Structure formats: C-alpha cells, structure tokens
Amino acid sequence: MKTAIIGLGVIGKVHYQVLESLDNLPVAICDVEESKMEGYVGARFTDYRKMLDEIRPDIVHICTPHYLHAEMIVYALERNINVLCEKPLCISREQMESILSAEKKSQAVLGVCHQNRYLPSNVFAKKYLEDKKLLSAYGTVVWKRDKAYYDSADWRGKWATEGGGVLINQALHTLDLMQWMSGFPSEVSASVNTLNLSDVIEVEDSALAIYYGDVQTVFTASTAGGADFPVELVFRTDTDLIRVYGDQVFINGKQYEFEEQSYFGKKVYGSGHKGLISHFYECVQNKQKFWIDGEEGAKVVRMILGAYESHAQKIDL
Numbered sequence: 358m359k360t361a362i363i364g365l366g367v368i369g370k371v372h373y374q375v376l377e378s379l380d381n382l383p384v385a386i387c388d389v390e391e392s393k394m395e396g397y398v399g400a401r402f403t404d405y406r407k408m409l410d411e412i413r414p415d416i417v418h419i420c421t422p423h424y425l426h427a428e429m430i431v432y433a434l435e436r437n438i439n440v441l442c443e444k445p446l447c448i449s450r451e452q453m454e455s456i457l458s459a460e461k462k463s464q465a466v467l468g469v470c471h472q473n474r475y476l477p478s479n480v481f482a483k484k485y486l487e488d489k490k491l492l493s494a495y496g497t498v499v500w501k502r503d504k505a506y507y508d509s510a511d512w513r514g515k516w517a518t519e520g521g522g523v524l525i526n527q528a529l530h531t532l533d534l535m536q537w538m539s540g541f542p543s544e545v546s547a548s549v550n551t552l553n554l555s556d557v558i559e560v561e562d563s564a565l566a567i568y569y570g571d572v573q574t575v576f577t578a579s580t581a582g583g584a585d586f587p588v589e590l591v592f593r594t595d596t597d598l599i600r601v602y603g604d605q606v607f608i609n610g611k612q613y614e615f616e617e618q619s620y621f622g623k624k625v626y627g628s629g630h631k632g633l634i635s636h637f638y639e640c641v642q643n644k645q646k647f648w649i650d651g652e653e654g655a656k657v658v659r660m661i662l663g664a665y666e667s668h669a670q671k672i673d674l
C-alpha cells in the first residue's frame with residue numbers, strides 16, 4: 358500500500374511506528390513544522406494538498422489537530438484517496454455534513470480511529486452484553502492534564518481548534534465504547550464546566566452528562582485529576598454487574614484476564630492502533646467498507662455536541 362501521513366506530532370508518530378511494524382512505511386509525510394519530520398522516511402511536504410496531488414497515495418492517515426480533520430478528509434475523499442482519520446471525526450455539525458456528503462460521493466473508504474474498540478477486554482464486554490437485558494450504565498474518565506499539556510500545542514484548550522475539552526478529546530473513546538456497547542441514546546442533559554484551569558483554557562475540563570434512550574447512562578469526565586486513573590465502564594443487567602477497567606473485566610466480581618498487548622506511544626492510547634490500522638488496510642485492499650466509517654465515527658461526536666448544546670436541559674440528539 359502506498360501510504361502517507363499528515364501530522365507527525367504525538368499520534369502521527371504512533372501511526373508511523375505501526376506502519377513500520379507492518380513493513381509498510383509511508384511513501385510521503387507532511388507537517389507544517391519541518392522539524393517534526395526529522396528522522397522519518399518518506400518524501401517530505403509542508404502542504405498536504407500538494408502531497409495528495411503529487412503522490413496520490415492509496416491511503417492517507419490524518420493525524421492533525423481537530424479543526425483540520427474535516428477539510429483534509431473532504432480533500433482526500435474528493436480525489437478518491439482512502440482516509441484513516443484520528444478521532445474526533447470533526448468538531449461541528451456543518452463539518453459532519455460536509456464529510457458525510459463527500460463520503461457518499463467518493464469511491465474511497467473512510468475510517469475513523471476509535472482504536473479502543475479493538476481491545477480484547479472491550480470486545481469481550483461488548484459480546485457478553487449482546488444477549489443481556491441491560492438496565493443502566495455509567496462511565497468515568499478522570500485524567501490529569503495540566504498547564505504544561507495545554508501549552509504543548511497552540512490548538513489545545515480552544516473552542517475554535519480543539520472543538521471542546523475533556524469530552525471531545527480525552528473522554529471520546531470511553532463515550533464511544535458506552536454507545537457501542539449499550540446503544541445510541543435519543544436525548545441528553547449535560548453540564549460542562551471549566552473548573553480547574555479556567556485561567557489556561559477556554560474549553561471544559563469537567564463534564565457530567567446523562568444520556569437517555571433504551572439504556573439510561575450517566576457519564577462523568579474530568580481532566581482535573583491529580584493523576585491519571587483507569588477509565589471505568591459499568592453496566593447493570595437484570596442479572597449481572599459488569600465492570601470494565603481498561604484491560605480488565607469483572608462480572609459479578611469474577612475477574613476475566615486478557616493477555617497484555619504491546620502498544621505504541623503512551624499506554625493510555627492502548628494497544629488498539631495496530632489492530633485497527635491492519636483491519637482498515639485489509640478493507641481497502643479488498644475494496645470493502647470499513648465498519649467505523651463516517652456515520653459510525655459521527656455518533657459519538659453527535660453525543661458530545663449535544664452535551665455542549667444542552668446547558669443542563671434535556672434535548673434531542
């Protein structure tokens with residue numbers, strides 16, 4: 358596969374390492390900061406449009422700040438170039454419509470990087486819940502993101518460029534897993550606040566959202582932790598209490614163990630990138646649709662945008 362990466366920051370390097378481990382190094386890489394590309398192979402570009410038009414890769418990985426995903430996805434899809442985009446799919450409803458419309462018209466495949474759906478513990482929990490009568494669920498993400506983190510890149514902490522805070526960035530994967538395992542909700546009532554770093558960021562660092570539908574779900578998230586904690590997903594069925602903590606699952610207190618997987622980058626990104634990227638490549642090779650496509654990646658973005666729009670009132674999603 359002739360591949361290219363846009364954005365050689367923190368996660369772009371993880372994509373690069375996965376491609377290296379798959380013996381499929383990129384033919385081209387692009388970053389607006391040339392220094393980010395030092396030490397990495399591939400023709401170098403600072404303009405992604407020029408790279409896509411000159412190189413015409415089979416697949417492009419988009420690993421740039423949130424506000425750039427939509428324009429980059431649409432540009433590639435319009436040229437029938439297959440796209441694997443990092444989360445979130447986008448940060449506004451207008452962007453979502455433009456992506457979904459470009460995807461419909463394109464012959465190329467779009468995939469969104471929700472890699473935690475590939476972790477054995479999550480796959481196990483999803484399967485376990487499939488034929489159960491689910492009553493309710495809750496999810497929690499408490500991580501530490503301090504001033505130094507927000508200072509590490511200009512786009513972080515701003516509505517225009519990050520599109521939100523803890524919900525659209527750190528907690529997105531967990532919220533996506535909640536809806537993947539327990540169904541897409543129909544309404545939300547949420548309160549989002551900047552409680553900890555209001556002198557540093559515009560976006561929320563703490564959120565409480567109640568999602569209503571077949572299963573009522575309470576979701577809390579904060580980057581005001583003094584440390585990172587394992588994310589937690591808890592489900593109650595008519596017979597079972599299922600608790601999922603990162604790579605551990607407990608059902609009615611009994612622990613189910615999963616083999617430790619190797620990972621690239623920070624442990625908190627999990628080991629799912631390699632599984633997701635390999636699967637996406639297989640789909641492209643076999644000319645099949647990828648299951649986490651535009652519509653699937655849009656689900657959690659709809660839940661998050663709904664939470665931002667709710668202002669503590671119950672609204673439709």
Ligand SMILES: NC(=O)c1ccc[n+]([C@@H]2O[C@H](COP(=O)([O-])OP(=O)(O)OC[C@H]3O[C@@H](n4cnc5c(N)ncnc54)[C@H](O)[C@@H]3O)[C@@H](O)[C@H]2O)c1
Binds near residue numbers: 365443470
């Ligand atoms: N899946 C995960 O677990 C996971 C983990 C971390 C980050 N991410 C996502 O990956 C994306 C990038 O995050 P990051 O932490 O790597 O950010 P980062 O700031 O470290 O990297 C972004 C890179 O994009 C480059 N860039 C900016 N504008 C560009 C442009 N117009 N053309 C080309 N390059 C450009 C920057 O110079 C930078 O090197 C975000 O969407 C983030 O949410 C996902």
